[in-house]
Amino acid sequence: MIERYKRSIISKLFVKIILEKYYKMNTKEINIVRDQYGKPFLTKQNMELNLYFNISHSGEWVVCAFSDCEIGIDIEKIDTYSPKIAKRFFSHNEYNTFLEKSGRERDRCFFDIWTLKESYVKALGKGLSVPFRSFSFSFNDNTITLRSDIEKSHWFFKQYEITSDYCLSLCARANDFPLNLKKIALSE
Template identity: 45%
Template sequence: MLQLYCINITKDFSDDKIQNLLRYVSNETKERFHKFHFMEDSLRTLYGEILVRYISRTQFNFDTQQIIFTKNKYGKPYIKDNPLFFNISHSGEWVVCAFSSSEIGIDIEKIEKLNTNIAENFFSEYEYETLLNTENKKQLDYFYDIWTLKESYLKWLGTGLSTPLNSFHFHLNEKNIELNNNKIKNNLYFKQYPIPEYKLSVCSENNHFPKIVKEISVKDIKF
């Protein structure tokens, strides 16, 4: 089982709706919501938890009020005492969430200008050299392909940046995404989804990926 969902934080926004949704999130999320200076940051935090709670109820018949979140020692969140795995990512106007019966990792990034310094410092030597040898008009796509794949893999691992980004690398071709990491023996699968002006990558232990990322409208979320 693998399901993917997204929310656009710029659509269907209203103060009344936000105040209502705040009633259903954890105290930690409420505190973070009010600490942010910019509303966009607050909404990304709020919608992340709301998406988990809403999908858990509507798709998996969980009692929303009984969902308690816990974290591993690196900060990766889980639903306490429950076999459902999830992972959240957000960037720009999108919040995305992946659900699975096994460990899962997802990452979305808004495509901005190319930063070769980041690539030099955090890509493997192979990836960095491949970037430099890629024709100019395709470099930006390659950079964000690699960046989101790396992040999705680290989020699957659940170890955060304790695993160096340049300690493994990806090889991309027209048909396959191959992870090269001698320390990991699991059979992992990767898939990328098109969202205009963004890159989205998913790392999973099974290859039953959905065809699309299903968009959820904030106005339709009810508890």
Template identity: 45%
Template sequence: MEIFGVNIGSIKSEHSLSELIELISDEKRNKINFYRKKEDYLRSLTAELLIRVILVKKGLFQNKDIQFEFNNYGKPLLKNSSIEFNISHSGDWVVCAVSNCLVGIDIEEIRPYNVSTIKESLSASEFNTLIDLSENDRNTLFFNLWTLKESYIKAVGEGLSIPLKSISFEINENEIIFTNSHNNDIFNFKQYEIDDRYRLSVCNENALFPKEICIWSFHKLYQDSINLLK
């Protein structure tokens, strides 16, 4: 398993997005061109380039041969391959996990929220732990819990058909305890420090997590895309 992260805040004026978007499929290009906000455009383009560069670097595909499909819940899959991948983005970060078994990844920027609106997303034990904390600690814990839940849901690939209350987490200093009343699936979880303002969680069927995330600048992704995807 490998985890990659690209900070799109490092983009520079010499990086030609019009050149990059020609390196992806017509279908994805049309979808990305529909975005009105530059941030959404850039995050989506970066995500598409990142997984393509990873696959080409590994010698698994030529760019022209990479095809994606989706399961019934909209989870993206790599066509004609057993390789599993998952992508997430928030704010300045785009992250991608690649594995030989089911994998999910989620990153979220820590931000204020209304406690009453998130109660339905948490188990009773999670909510009770949360409300006893100070506001800053509460925000951090909530996004730790949220990214863990999202990473599991994305790994399983069943969307919000899985009730968020049916999966629960307890985070100790060196351990993440996962309680699953939805089914008997057993998954493993790890959280990574990527940025003080973000929470990042990864879910995998096996327990073989990398020690670190492979961080790329946007410039590196740009150069690799031009060199490898043309």
């Protein structure tokens, strides 16, 4: 619990540092507020800024994504899980894709799908009010395709390899993902 609390504080500080360093904003004038679903957004002197961000943390990582459009990010440490969770939250096709794998490849598949789902829900900004089974991902030749009953507009997805022990997924309205991520050590 304490570690999670520390990561939460670090992630908020991380956002402010990035805003100052890369966006040249005076963070004393910036507020991070949450909407009714808990999605964070930026305001400046009672006006919403046209800069979107999202945060996620797991294990030793805190990750942030910034964009001029809606964005969601999720990172998860690949760990043990209950196959019952996959059956409960994955679509029929996702679950079958998951079952086709074995061992570490199955673990990776589970968290690839899970982080995609989390990033999408976070980008939508509606929190857990969006049932995970109401949308589905499929994979074909390094292309990630979303099928959704709740959202008909286009969303784009990218997954990054940080280390072999973590899955990271990004979801955004625009398909302009960076090729590589910028890693910033806590000491910076």
